[in-house]
Amino acid sequence: MLLEDLQNWYDVKGIEKIDSPSLLVYPRRVKQNIKRAVSMAGGPEFLQPHVKTFKCQEVVHLMMNEGVYKFKCSTIAEAEMLAMSGAKEVLIAYPMVGPKVDRMVKLILAYQDTQFSCLVDCPAQAKHLSDHTHLAEVYLRVYLDLNVGTDRTGMKPGKNAEALYDLCKSTSHLIIMGLHVYDGHLRQIDIKERRLACNEAFEPVQKLASKMEKKYGKEVSIIAGGSPTFPIHAKREGVVCSPGTFPYWDRGYALSLPEQKFTYAAVLICRVISRPAKDLICVDLGYKAVASEGPLGNRVWFLDYPDLEPVSHSEEHMVLRVQEDMDLTVGKLLYAIPYHICPTVAMYDRVLSIEYEKVSERWVTSARRRRINI
The missing domain is CATH 3.20.20.10 (Alanine racemase)
Structure with a gap:
C-alpha cells in the first residue's frame, strides 16, 4: 500500500490555481x-x-x-x-x-x-x-x-x-x-x-x-x-x-471487474459554476470534458460526494442533484473518477502529473491527434 493511500491521495496543494476541467495523473x-x-x-x-x-x-x-x-x-x-x-x-x-x-x-x-x-x-x-x-x-x-x-x-x-x-x-x-x-x-x-x-x-x-x-x-x-x-x-x-x-483504471471497470485490484490513478477536477436551485448545482464537466457514451448516472463518480446524482448533461455543463445542506457553493472544487477513462483522456491535450501533492510535470497526450508526423 502506498503511504498516500492512508489519506486523501488525490488532494493537490495549490489546486485553486489549476483551471478546470483538468485531468490529473498520479x-x-x-x-x-x-x-x-x-x-x-x-x-x-x-x-x-x-x-x-x-x-x-x-x-x-x-x-x-x-x-x-x-x-x-x-x-x-x-x-x-x-x-x-x-x-x-x-x-x-x-x-x-x-x-x-x-x-x-x-x-x-x-x-x-x-x-x-x-x-x-x-x-x-x-x-x-x-x-x-x-x-x-x-x-x-x-x-x-x-x-x-x-x-x-x-x-x-x-x-x-x-x-x-x-x-x-x-x-x-x-x-x-x-x-x-x-x-x-x-x-x-x-x-x-x-x-x-x-x-x-x-x-x-x-x-x-x-x-x-x-x-x-x-x-x-x-x-x-x-x-x-x-x-x-x-x-x-x-x-x-x-x-x-x-x-x-476507471470507475466502470472497478465496479464490473472486482477481481482486478488496480487502483485509480487518473482524476478529473471540476468546479461548481452555479447553484440554480436549492437542490441543484452545475459543474463545468460537460460532454467535452468526460466520456459520455454511457447512461447519465454512469459517467462520473465524485470522490468526496459519492451520492451526487447527475440530472442533465450538455456540452459544457453537468447539473447534479444535491442535498440542501451540502457545502457546495459556487467555486467549490470537486475531484471525480470517470466511468470510462479512455475517451476521457482523448479530450485532453495534456494531463497534469501529481507527485507528493504537487504538479510535477505536464504530460502531452500526443497520440490523441490523428497525425503526429506521418
Whole structure:
C-alpha cells in the first residue's frame, strides 16, 4: 500500500490555481498498476498493453522500466508515438484500409528499429496489403484477426480462417505472425461465469493455432483479450495478453471487474459554476470534458460526494442533484473518477502529473491527434 493511500491521495496543494476541467495523473499509482499487470501476466514478455487509454510517451517509458517493450494500439498516431518512445514491437489492432495502408508503409520506412504489424481479416484486405508492400519493397507482419463473438472485426475461426492464413503465407511481402483475438463482449461480473464463456470462445482459436502449427511446423503466436478477460488468458501457456485500461483504471471497470485490484490513478477536477436551485448545482464537466457514451448516472463518480446524482448533461455543463445542506457553493472544487477513462483522456491535450501533492510535470497526450508526423 502506498503511504498516500492512508489519506486523501488525490488532494493537490495549490489546486485553486489549476483551471478546470483538468485531468490529473498520479505516477506512483500508475507504476503500482503496471507492476501488478506484469505480475498477473506472468512476466513482461506475456504483456502487450494497448495504449489507447493513456496515449503518451511518459506511461510507455514507465512500462519499459518494468521490461515491457511490445505494445498494441489502434491508430497510426499511436503507433508513431510508440516508435518515438523506443517500442520494439507495435501491433496496430485495426484494419488498414484506404490511405492508412500508405501511411503504414511510411511508418515502417521511417522507424526501422520498431517491428510493426497490423490485422487482416479477409482475402481482399490481404491482397491489398500485399500489393502495396510489394510495390514499396517492404515486408509487413500481420496477425489474423478472429471474431469469437464481439462481431466488430475479424472472421470466425474455421475453414475460411485457415484459407486466409494460407493465403497470407503464400504472399511475397506479408509475414503471418499468428492470431489476434479480442473478446470484449465477455463482461460477466462473476469471474467464474466470465471464465467459462472465455474458455468456450477460445477453444476454436486454440484448435486453429494447433492446426497451423502442424501444417507449417512453426509456433503460432496468439495475442488475446482486453481488460475483462486479461486474468483468464494470463493463465494460458504462451498467450500474450493485451489489456489497456489498467495504468489509469476507471470507475466502470472497478465496479464490473472486482477481481482486478488496480487502483485509480487518473482524476478529473471540476468546479461548481452555479447553484440554480436549492437542490441543484452545475459543474463545468460537460460532454467535452468526460466520456459520455454511457447512461447519465454512469459517467462520473465524485470522490468526496459519492451520492451526487447527475440530472442533465450538455456540452459544457453537468447539473447534479444535491442535498440542501451540502457545502457546495459556487467555486467549490470537486475531484471525480470517470466511468470510462479512455475517451476521457482523448479530450485532453495534456494531463497534469501529481507527485507528493504537487504538479510535477505536464504530460502531452500526443497520440490523441490523428497525425503526429506521418
